[in-house]
Amino acid sequence: MSCRRVQPLVALWVGGDLAPRRARRVEAHIAHCEACRLLAERLRATRVALAVLAEEAPDRAALQLVRQRVLAALAHPPAGAASSRALAWFPSVAWKGALGAALLAIVAAALVLVQRAANRPETPMGTAALSSARPSEAIPPPTRPPQRLEEPPAVRQRVASGVPGESPQRRPRVARPSPQAREAAAEPFVIKIVTDDPDVVIYWFVDGKKG
């Protein structure tokens, strides 16, 4: 074994940190290598020197200060710091609470998205609620544009012009049904438009049959 490979092992050997088999190889090398023997002596002196640190008299003032600070911090924990044992449970509870809130938020967001996705292809109006009611009367002819029964003039005007209304309280999102949606709706149906004003509800009777 070369000195270069032995030296790291010598550094362990002086502290008894080598397995017996490797230790014997190191001893065999040192038996005939003066340089590695000197290295071992120096390493041994280094360990003796390090042991001095453990025997050094403690800095009593520093120890006193540390103890005082620790006990003071325990007696008067800083506001907002969960440093007492009474609050040792806090992290786990906080995590569970945060996880629950996050799950609730995800579920709520998913519900909203599902509702929007369900409404979008069926009803071109963003705030419309689809009803299955099919009144036999008041079904408009298929070729005519959809009739807006009981629709206030102001709302109707905004629908025609596409200009946002002046009053944000009464501004239903209205759009014309797409051809695909009209084809899909083979049967007449009623669209209920709920505006921001609870007193204004619009019912739209639609005959989905073409031609």
Place this chain on the structure above:
Amino acid sequence: MGAYARLEPIVGLEPEGSKNRPDADLRGIVERARSGDREAFEQLVAAHERSVLRTARALLGNLEDARDAAQEVFLRVFRHLHRFDPRREFAPWLYRVAVNVCRDVHRRRARMPAAPLDDLDPAVLARPANQETDADAADRVRAIREALRLLSVREREVVVLRDVEGFSTAEVARSLGCTEITVRSHLSRGRLKLQGALSGAGGRGR
């Protein structure tokens, strides 16, 4: 076997302090402290404050930082003592906290400057301990502290825990959260660097 026959691994130097012995009293104190006994925790601080401060000073290089770190160590121990597994030894767990606190201090520092050892008299280091004066002893301690600063953070941690605090290789591995092989690797490099610095070679030595 010649002159080298006197060279033996200095196993007798193993500083087997009280931390390495099973201590029923200490276990009882730890158990009571875990259950919220403030007085028991104070006893725990009193039992370990010296070694924690010493380790922090060796790892950080100055007393002021070591004092702050020791304080933080005990506060963290108090906060997280409920996580400690009472079936295991307390000291490695405590030193793991101490090492982590010191690593945090190192992260806050941009770099720990390594002071030169030029003003040290090499004769002081070579002089046997029983012949040295108080001034020599102080110089020796200072030289060792300065030499420790030449080591990497991980080498310093391993050397301090093994050669100053007297933990076994397995305990050092547990304290640092690494394998024993890694500990031996850092230990070997650290000891070689230290002997190079303390013998005036400024490197790995020969």
